[in-house]
Amino acid sequence: xxxxxxxxxxxxxxxxxxxxxxxxxxxxxxxxxxxxxxxxxxxxxxxxxxxxxxxxxxxxxxxxxxxxxxxxxxxxxxxxxxxxxxxxxxxxxxxxxxxxxxxxxxxxxxxxxxxxxxxxxxxxxxxxxxxxxxxxxxxxxxxxxxxxxxxxxxxxxxxxxxxxxxxxxxxxxxxxxxxxxxxxxxxxxxxxxxxxxxxxxxxxxxxxxxxxxxxxxxxxxxxxxxxxxxxxxxxxxxxxxxxxxxxxxxxxxxxxxxxxxxxxxxxxxxxxxxxxxxxxxxxxxxxxxxxxxxxxxxxxxxxxxxxxxxxxxxxxxxxxxxxxxxxxxxxxxxxxxxxxxxxxxxxxxxxxxxxxxxxxxxxxxxxxxxxxxxxxxxxxxxxxxxxxxxxxxxxxxxxxxxxxxxxxxxxxxxxxxxxxxxxxxxxxxxxxxxxxxxxxx
Numbered sequence: 407x408x409x410x411x412x413x414x415x416x417x418x419x420x421x422x423x424x425x426x427x428x429x430x431x432x433x434x435x436x437x438x439x440x441x442x443x444x445x446x447x448x449x450x451x452x453x454x455x456x457x458x459x460x461x462x463x464x465x466x467x468x469x470x471x472x473x474x475x476x477x478x479x480x481x482x483x484x485x486x487x488x489x490x491x492x493x494x495x496x497x498x499x500x501x502x503x504x505x506x507x508x509x510x511x512x513x514x515x516x517x518x519x520x521x522x523x524x525x526x527x528x529x530x531x532x533x534x535x536x537x538x539x540x541x542x543x544x545x546x547x548x549x550x551x552x553x554x555x556x557x558x559x560x561x562x563x564x565x566x567x568x569x570x571x572x573x574x575x576x577x578x579x580x581x582x583x584x585x586x587x588x589x590x591x592x593x594x595x596x597x598x599x600x601x602x603x604x605x606x607x608x609x610x611x612x613x614x615x616x617x618x619x620x621x622x623x624x625x626x627x628x629x630x631x632x633x634x635x636x637x638x639x640x641x642x643x644x645x646x647x648x649x650x651x652x653x654x655x656x657x658x659x660x661x662x663x664x665x666x667x668x669x670x671x672x673x674x675x676x677x678x679x680x681x682x683x684x685x686x687x688x689x690x691x692x693x694x695x696x697x698x699x700x701x702x703x704x705x706x707x708x709x710x711x712x713x714x715x716x717x718x719x720x721x722x723x724x725x726x727x728x729x730x731x732x733x734x735x736x737x738x739x740x741x742x743x744x745x746x747x748x749x750x751x752x753x754x755x756x757x758x759x760x761x762x763x764x765x766x767x768x769x770x771x772x773x774x775x776x777x778x779x780x781x782x783x784x785x786x787x788x789x790x791x792x793x794x795x796x797x798x799x800x801x802x803x804x805x806x807x808x809x810x811x812x813x814x815x816x817x818x819x820x821x822x823x824x825x826x827x828x829x830x831x832x833x834x835x836x837x838x839x840x841x842x843x844x845x846x847x
Contacts, residue, residue, distance in 0.1 A: 425452020
């Protein structure tokens with residue numbers, strides 16, 4: 407009997423005992439091709455010798471020093487690395503232990519900036535329906551996934567949600583892409599006016615929506631339009647790149663593809679590639695200078711901020727990705743994987759859409775392709791696919807509630823950046839076999 411309080415109390419989990427490149431190995435010696443990086447985390451694969459050596463060396467120096475007393479060399483070096491490569495104006499880095507903490511920190515920084523800049527009336531946060539920003543109460547409040555929010559709704563602070571940018575599902579047949587984009591921007595602007603032009607604090611969004619919608623990029627010019635609206639009303643733009651950032655799309659930051667710089671940018675997952683728990687909030691010069699010249703103190707904190715081991719591991723991960731030019735590899739292999747998915751599944755009667763960018767790809771499942779009708783949620787199609795895929799030695803990231811938090815199923819793929827052609831062929835074959843087994847039922 408296990409005394410671990412597992413995520414799913416009715417599941418029996420295999421025991422992972424080793425990782426080799428793109429594979430995880432369980433205690434029975436079975437290999438699993440990690441086509442999702444766990445949750446888009448293991449971007450450098452498993453057991454990278456360079457990262458492991460960097461962690462070993464750091465243990466010989468210092469593992470932990472509380473950030474209220476000390477800084478450390480790996481924290482300073484990792485901050486320098488990120489600031490020198492971040493979108494324009496993001497020159498400061500606040501380290502945390504994961505994505506939820508990064509979003510929580512961004513929300514608090516946004517509020518403290520408003521207070522210290524003499525705009526304490528600004529309190530509203532606008533996000534998008536079907537977004538996901540983490541599981542701490544503040545991050546969950548910002549998120550727009552109805553299923554995740556429902557049990558904890560009485561504990562969440564008030565937030566406001568506008569439509570997601572999901573052309574496959576919500577662009578009308580009569581609309582051009584430009585018209586659809588403008589409709590969404592108009593909706594955001596109207597929400598700001600409705601709440602009070604000088605009372606909205608921030609707008610938060612994922613450049614590519616990950617877990618809740620399945621690798622959905624925005625239509626062209628959407629984020630440039632959002633940036634313009636935020637500037638017009640003096641609203642902070644927070645981009646959540648916890649899942650889609652740190653090279654996952656073929657750019658170090660997903661915002662690069664959109665051609666915008668946010669005021670706050672949240673990263674995690676691929677930052678440390680799972681070798682240590684780490685996340686960060688990148689902060690604009692404007693916000694930093696305001697607080698430095700004001701109270702001089704961010705009224706927030708966590709015990710493991712800037713953890714020396716975590717920073718040393720993350721720095722080694724990022725240096726390795728850069729030295730091996732893996733972002734170019736992500737772009738190339740991402741195109742190959744998307745082409746293979748399209749070639750294999752585009753005409754499949756139960757695949758409605760294939761989308762994404764780089765090695766961050768999704769497939770939306772439908773019961774009726776022409777009508778885009780989802781499967782009955784009671785079938786739990788996503789859960790069955792995950793179960794059968796694992797039996798077939800494939801880790802993918804299926805999820806339900808794609809459309810509205812209740813209806814819809816999708817599969818998310820986010821394999822390690824080191825993936826080679828033969829691994830892509832294996833992903834396709836294992837997915838085909840999984841589809842055959844599940845759909846036959």
